[in-house]
Amino acid sequence: MLWNTLLLALRAIRRNLMRSFLTILGIVIGIAAVVTLVTLGNGATRSVSDQIAAMGTNQLMVVPGQRFGPGSELGAPSFKIADVDAMRAQITATRGVAPVVSKSVTAVYQTHAWSTLVTGTNNDFFLAGGWEMAAGRNFSDTEERAGKAVCVIGGTVRDKLFGRQSPVGSEIRLKGFACEVIGLLRGKGQAAMGQDQDDTVVMPLRTVQRRLTGSQDIGRIMVSVTNGASMDAVKLQLTSLLRERRKIGESEEDDFRVMDTRQLAETLTGTTRILTMLLGAVAAVSLLVGGIGIMNIMLVSVTERTREIGIRLAIGAFEREVLLQFLIEAVVLSGLGGLIGIALATGASMGLAGLMDVPYLFDPGINLLSFLFSAAIGVIFGFFPARRAASLNPIDALRYE
Amino acid sequence: MNDAAFIRLSGVSKTYGRGQAAFQALKGIDLSVAAGDFVAIMGPSGSGKSTTMNILGCLDTPTSGSYRFQGVQVEQLSRKQRTVLRRHYLGFVFQGFNLLARTTALENIELPLIYRHEAAPKRHATARAALELVGLKGWEHHNPTELSGGQQQRVAIARAIVTRPAVLLADEPTGNLDTRTSREIMDLITGFNREQGITVLMVTHEADIAAYAKRIIRFTDGRVDSDRRNGEEA
Numbered sequence A: 001m002l003w004n005t006l007l008l009a010l011r012a013i014r015r016n017l018m019r020s021f022l023t024i025l026g027i028v029i030g031i032a033a034v035v036t037l038v039t040l041g042n043g044a045t046r047s048v049s050d051q052i053a054a055m056g057t058n059q060l061m062v063v064p065g066q067r068f069g070p071g072s073e074l075g076a077p078s079f080k081i082a083d084v085d086a087m088r089a090q091i092t093a094t095r096g097v098a099p100v101v102s103k104s105v106t107a108v109y110q111t112h113a114w115s116t117l118v119t120g121t122n123n124d125f126f127l128a129g130g131w132e133m134a135a136g137r138n139f140s141d142t143e144e145r146a147g148k149a150v151c152v153i154g155g156t157v158r159d160k161l162f163g164r165q166s167p168v169g170s171e172i173r174l175k176g177f178a179c180e181v182i183g184l185l186r187g188k189g190q191a192a193m194g195q196d197q198d199d200t201v202v203m204p205l206r207t208v209q210r211r212l213t214g215s216q217d218i219g220r221i222m223v224s225v226t227n228g229a230s231m232d233a234v235k236l237q238l239t240s241l242l243r244e245r246r247k248i249g250e251s252e253e254d255d256f257r258v259m260d261t262r263q264l265a266e267t268l269t270g271t272t273r274i275l276t277m278l279l280g281a282v283a284a285v286s287l288l289v290g291g292i293g294i295m296n297i298m299l300v301s302v303t304e305r306t307r308e309i310g311i312r313l314a315i316g317a318f319e320r321e322v323l324l325q326f327l328i329e330a331v332v333l334s335g336l337g338g339l340i341g342i343a344l345a346t347g348a349s350m351g352l353a354g355l356m357d358v359p360y361l362f363d364p365g366i367n368l369l370s371f372l373f374s375a376a377i378g379v380i381f382g383f384f385p386a387r388r389a390a391s392l393n394p395i396d397a398l399r400y401e
Numbered sequence B: 001m002n003d004a005a006f007i008r009l010s011g012v013s014k015t016y017g018r019g020q021a022a023f024q025a026l027k028g029i030d031l032s033v034a035a036g037d038f039v040a041i042m043g044p045s046g047s048g049k050s051t052t053m054n055i056l057g058c059l060d061t062p063t064s065g066s067y068r069f070q071g072v073q074v075e076q077l078s079r080k081q082r083t084v085l086r087r088h089y090l091g092f093v094f095q096g097f098n099l100l101a102r103t104t105a106l107e108n109i110e111l112p113l114i115y116r117h118e119a120a121p122k123r124h125a126t127a128r129a130a131l132e133l134v135g136l137k138g139w140e141h142h143n144p145t146e147l148s149g150g151q152q153q154r155v156a157i158a159r160a161i162v163t164r165p166a167v168l169l170a171d172e173p174t175g176n177l178d179t180r181t182s183r184e185i186m187d188l189i190t191g192f193n194r195e196q197g198i199t200v201l202m203v204t205h206e207a208d209i210a211a212y213a214k215r216i217i218r219f220t221d222g223r224v225d226s227d228r229r230n231g232e233e234a
């Protein structure tokens, strides 16, 4: 009986190619969207945590305010260069303290222009970030102290402005002042959240403050702890130093945060995870729209199908044979749609992961979940109208209009 | 007539709807048909011919009265048992053909055999033989929309007799067809009755179609009005 019914179900699918195709399409689009976006989101999260892990475990990041990221608290005062000097002077177990001020600026060389991120800092920045020089040198004391217009550029900026040419010794223009390229960073070739790390220009802190931001503020401070020293001890020292300098009373909370690599990773991957969930939710809407499309197709064909069921009952089909046929039909269509959707999503997320430079991570959970969802849609909308029709008197099903 | 009659309706009535809207389509039908008979049912439109045929074909149930098929009390059968009855003993030809859309002639004819769980090779051979019997050789793989009305009715007839049913029920089988095609269809049906001993009950409006039958029953207003052997004077 199962075999015969399978035959009938396959014939029904072939007979209604358009309807079958639309049903499958609805499911394919929904599933492909959800699986692709969630997979890419997972990849981005992994990429961020990988990069933070690559920074090493002996880094500390000090930021004003209690939160970190795009929503840095208003009201919490920024750091000044005096804070950096105090850390350097009073905390012994450090290898380097690097202030960081960033600003997006368009860099121009001859006829080429490229918008990039300029960071104002000191030589400790290269140590903290694990940067090496591919050519040229880092800043001299005089250049740092006097805020000279010199810069070290990343591989991407070199490619965009100079092509294959060596940049060291040339001058680029940034927002109206000329700046001599003294060094070229060795490429890291990885990206965080779609950001290219090699797309950077590094200058002395004072140069950026004077020429680009026009203020004495420092956005964050990176502290490299001496190998073997206790991270917790350094964190405590930094905290008490800053509380004293920022005149925070006994009972008041910190208005800054000292984060180690693990905390930083948690904060950043938390952000990408929320982003993944948002994207997934948007994609789920397309799954839902696909489902509504399927429901529509099924309901439109209910008249025809009810008469078909009447014919089958009249010529001697049992109610449960008709039902089994419709169930198989629904499961085959939505199962096929689910498989195609997952295959498409696998292809798309592998391709896009390559383009976005994030790792491809297969997530069995989301694949299974969306597959089950598609099966449920098919069964609910393909099977339940049939169940009603099959319970009618054959003659009523035949007359149905 | 005794209780062992092949088909017997006693006091069968059918009421559609309920309350104010209730309409009594059959008002106590008594009818016996012997095995091998060929009965034409005539009468004005709305007199309950189709309603009777649907009850005989186990597609619908009477409101009251009894229907015995080969001595079996049909009202007492379960839904499933009535399906078994349709599957093994009855063939139905509808006025509107009722073929499956976008399904070839051969597949339409094969369908009842699939529900009888016949093995594929035998099923194909039987369906093909039925298709050739109704004169459709060469049209196996055409869909209903690619067939004329007469050809569609032939497919419907082939589908009804492919299982070699004991009874063929045909509701206005020539209702939509021209005179020549009607005659060809009637020759087919008469042949099944004579050569294979299939009992035939057929609804028709036309006297010359009824003339093919051995017995003519007239309905008026939900009752049997007259019942005579063909050739007898009314």
Ligand SMILES: Nc1ncnc2c1ncn2[C@@H]1O[C@H](COP(=O)(O)OP(=O)(O)O)[C@@H](O)[C@H]1O
Binding pocket: B016, B017, B023, B024, B025, B043, B044, B045, B046, B047, B048, B049, B050, B051, B052
């Ligand atoms: N499903 C139904 N619901 C309500 N009334 C019906 C239904 N089917 C038939 N009738 C009524 O019952 C009467 C007999 O119908 P029917 O048996 O189809 O007549 P005939 O086939 O002799 O033309 C008609 O008046 C018709 O309107």
Ligand SMILES: [Mg+2]
Binding pocket: B049, B050, B051
């Ligand atoms: Mg009628």
